[in-house]
Amino acid sequence: MNEELTATQRVEKREQYKKWINWSVGFGVVSFFIATAAWILTDEPMVLFAGLGLYWLGCLGMGIGYWYSPVSVRDELEQRMEREASQTTLTFIAVVVIIGIPAEVVLNTTGVYTAPAAVRGAIWGYLLLIFVFGAAHWVAKRQYA
Amino acid sequence: MSQGELATAVGVSRQTINAIERDRYDPSLELAFKLATYFECQIEDLFEPDIEPVEK
Numbered sequence: 001m002n003e004e005l006t007a008t009q010r011v012e013k014r015e016q017y018k019k020w021i022n023w024s025v026g027f028g029v030v031s032f033f034i035a036t037a038a039w040i041l042t043d044e045p046m047v048l049f050a051g052l053g054l055y056w057l058g059c060l061g062m063g064i065g066y067w068y069s070p071v072s073v074r075d076e077l078e079q080r081m082e083r084e085a086s087q088t089t090l091t092f093i094a095v096v097v098i099i100g101i102p103a104e105v106v107l108n109t110t111g112v113y114t115a116p117a118a119v120r121g122a123i124w125g126y127l128l129l130i131f132v133f134g135a136a137h138w139v140a141k142r143q144y145a
Numbered sequence: 146m147s148q149g150e151l152a153t154a155v156g157v158s159r160q161t162i163n164a165i166e167r168d169r170y171d172p173s174l175e176l177a178f179k180l181a182t183y184f185e186c187q188i189e190d191l192f193e194p195d196i197e198p199v200e201k
Binding site: 006007008010011075076077078080 | 155164
């Protein structure tokens with residue numbers, strides 16, 4: 001479908017779907033906050049569930065926007081910036097895992113120090129993220145093989 | 146011509162054109178071709194290659 005659009009139409013479509021995605025996310029988040037405020041005032045759990053439902057509806061709208069957009073929602077410079085930010089994030093995660101996991105295991109096993117559960121969860125969760133990256137990288141690599 | 150008009154003509158954001166003009170971003174080959182087509186010139190007329198010599 002991309003080939004059928006002119007450059008101007010691509011920009012228009014990108015803006016149109018971006019607007020839809022932003023609106024969906026805004027709707028979901030604002031609904032959740034309003035529902036939370038209403039729950040605090042009323043103490044009625046159904047209000048909170050309704051807020052959660054609207055939040056998920058907003059997330060669904062965001063997903064639909066990304067899925068059905070005939071052009072990439074981000075232009076090439078935005079994609080480049082996102083890639084750089086992702087690389088920086090991955091480097092941070094890798095450093096935390098490489099340094100943190102052996103330290104956590106040694107300190108915990110010897111009983112010298114037991115890190116709080118949240119910190120341990122984060123470190124091991126980061127390791128899981130690295131496995132997810134590895135799988136995603138493998139899938140991407142297959143496209144170029 | 147404004148950056149916005151050029152951006153719309155080649156299908157990218159104004160920020161992308163601005164970054165190219167300020168030499169902070171090298172465009173993709175596709176965008177370089179579009180810009181060259183738009184200005185009716187060669188890519189080399191718009192961008193100076195900053196590459197090491199290639200040995201044959």
